[in-house]
Amino acid sequence: MNPxxxxQALSEFLKAKRSKLTPQMAGFPVGTRRRTPGLRREEVAQMAGVSxxxxxWLEQGRDIKVSTSVLDAISNALQLSIDEKKYLYALALEEGPHQEFSQKEEIQISPSLTKILHELRHCPTIITDRRCFIVGWNQAAANIFLDFEQIPxxxxxxxxxxxxxxxxxxxxVNWVHFVRGFIAIFRTYYGQYVADQWYKKFIEEMExxxxxxxxxxxxxxxxxxPEIQIEFRHAKAGKMIFNLTSLQIQGPNDLRLSVYTxxxxxxxELKVKRLIENS
Incomplete structure (x- = not known):
């Protein structure tokens, strides 16, 4: 596998996490002038007990040997969450699938998933695959968001x-907050399937x-x-407030159910019902 x-993903991630830690958060004295935001590399190294x-070298993306104990120490130094730690492990230890997946791969929604979508009739729900392509949705989602059937x-x-x-x-209402959650999910997939060249090309095109x-x-x-509360201003229904819950569907396709309750x-809920009735 080409590393x-x-x-590169490992390097970018470590730099991003280091830049968000202030000296105060890490227990270092305040007052020293800093040319860049966040901690210095030597400070992270000191906390992790490495040179x-x-x-x-690790942050520069050099191909060096790492151990789980050292990664644990770095995770603690950078104050990583559980998901961030898993992402670090996937990149540093080459964990996860190494194969690429065909872009022509077709996902068939099972009858049981179709029934779940139908039963969640007043909860806008979409199903996405490992590349965040929408492969299933219910009528409520089409009414609240857009008619995905009209999109190739x-x-x-x-x-x-x-x-x-x-x-x-x-x-x-807060578009950045809304989008940030999905980008965080997408990065989780990227860490799992970084060998799939599709991700690199897609990210470059988006940037x-x-x-x-x-x-x-x-x-x-x-x-x-991520579980978040999101406020919408719908063109027809006005103010609507949902709790967004993401559920992983066990199986070979890494499908995800995103439910807006x-x-x-x-x-x-009454506004959702009216939208469906009038569609």
């Missing part, structure tokens, strides 16, 4: 749609086309299933 993509040279399957990538379609940009994606991607956020006592 270039993996090591500055070795940590510098090859262009039905959720990450791209969040940036390219005005329907999403105008819908979410070239959407400066906002470049900025959010460089934040280095990682989350396998109407928040009680906000009138959101």
């Amino acid at each position: 270039e993509n993996r090591l 500055t040279t070795w940590y510098t 399957a090859v262009h039905r990538n959720l990450i791209q749609l969040l940036f390219s379609r005005k329907e999403f940009r105008s819908l979410a 070239e086309s959407y400066p906002e994606f470049h900025q959010l991607w460089n934040e280095g956020e990682v989350s396998s299933a 109407p928040v009680d006592n906000t009138g959101t």
